[in-house]
Amino acid sequence: MPHEIDKDLPAQLSADEAALLAQMPALHDVGTSRRSFMMQTGGGGIGLFAANLLATESALAQMAPEPGALSASLPAQNVVAVNFRVNGTPQTLAIDSRVVLLDALRERLALTGSKKGCDQGQCGACTVLVDGQRVLSCLTLAATLEGREVTTIEGLAKGDQLHPMQAAFIRHDGFQCGYCTSGQICSAVGMLGEAQRGQVSHVTGDVGKTTTRLTDDEIKERMSGNICRCGAYPGIVAAIQEVHSGRQAAQTWGFATETQLASARKEDGHATV
Ligand code: FES
Numbered sequence: 720m721p722h723e724i725d726k727d728l729p730a731q732l733s734a735d736e737a738a739l740l741a742q743m744p745a746l747h748d749v750g751t752s753r754r755s756f757m758m759q760t761g762g763g764g765i766g767l768f769a770a771n772l773l774a775t776e777s778a779l780a781q782m783a784p785e786p787g788a789l790s791a792s793l794p795a796q797n798v799v800a801v802n803f804r805v806n807g808t809p810q811t812l813a814i815d816s817r818v819v820l821l822d823a824l825r826e827r828l829a830l831t832g833s834k835k836g837c838d839q840g841q842c843g844a845c846t847v848l849v850d851g852q853r854v855l856s857c858l859t860l861a862a863t864l865e866g867r868e869v870t871t872i873e874g875l876a877k878g879d880q881l882h883p884m885q886a887a888f889i890r891h892d893g894f895q896c897g898y899c900t901s902g903q904i905c906s907a908v909g910m911l912g913e914a915q916r917g918q919v920s921h922v923t924g925d926v927g928k929t930t931t932r933l934t935d936d937e938i939k940e941r942m943s944g945n946i947c948r949c950g951a952y953p954g955i956v957a958a959i960q961e962v963h964s965g966r967q968a969a970q971t972w973g974f975a976t977e978t979q980l981a982s983a984r985k986e987d988g989h990a991t992v
């Protein structure tokens with residue numbers, strides 16, 4: 720609640736300073752006497768403090784906003800219409816020209832399988848396929864995708880039939896928390912396509928000789944843009960190698976049986992259920 724100005728406050732307060740003091744909380748709100756605060760601080764001190772504060776506020780109020788500054792309350796600008804296909808379905812979006820594909824997928828199309836990790840092209844969690852090639856959707860403007868075909872992790876499986884790469888990741892335990900997994904799988908699918916087209920990598924021994932046979936080192940290098948904070952790399956490489964070679968390996972893990980669970984509970988001293 721605004722206050723009357725104490726009559727015994729320093730007389731040199733300007734009108735602005737007086738207005739500022741009038742807006743300070745009531746005495747019982749702050750638990751101390753405004754008068755004693757003023758006495759401790761000194762009239763000259765508070766005058767300087769108030770003047771500085773007012774000057775700062777005034778300067779901030781007069782600053783023009785940065786042209787590119789983002790704000791949740793800003794209206795969409797430069798709205799463009801984009802027609803593209805996502806997982807085989809035609810989509811038309813009217814979006815701000817600055818919107819990246821990752822946000823369009825997650826916020827406009829409710830396809831939340833693609834994850835936002837770093838949002839600056841460092842982690843690979845947002846990897847999707849555009850016309851079969853892997854891209855970082857956090858660095859791809861949705862407005863550039865007119866007429867293109869986008870495939871996300873949601874579009875790899877055919878109904879209940881998992882994509883071979885998804886099935887291999889499960890067989891080889893290629894994930895723990897799963898946050899990076901959609902990006903890893905999309906990236907792996909795109910990477911195998913690159914290898915089949917004869918693209919070389921930083922560790923390819925002879926770049927003059929086309930090789931489509933990927934060693935583990937080739938896979939690690941080509942997947943180095945996809946970070947896994949859980950460190951599931953051995954399973955990821957094994958899964959990709961399996962799909963690449965076409966030789967399906969046996970699943971490396973299995974669910975415990977009821978007998979095994981009961982035995983484990985007994986060993987741990989828990990009552991069986
Ligand atoms: S969120 Fe796109 S690279 Fe990390």
Ligand code: FES
Binds near residue numbers: 898899
């Ligand atoms: S499985 Fe957790 S980040 Fe890769």
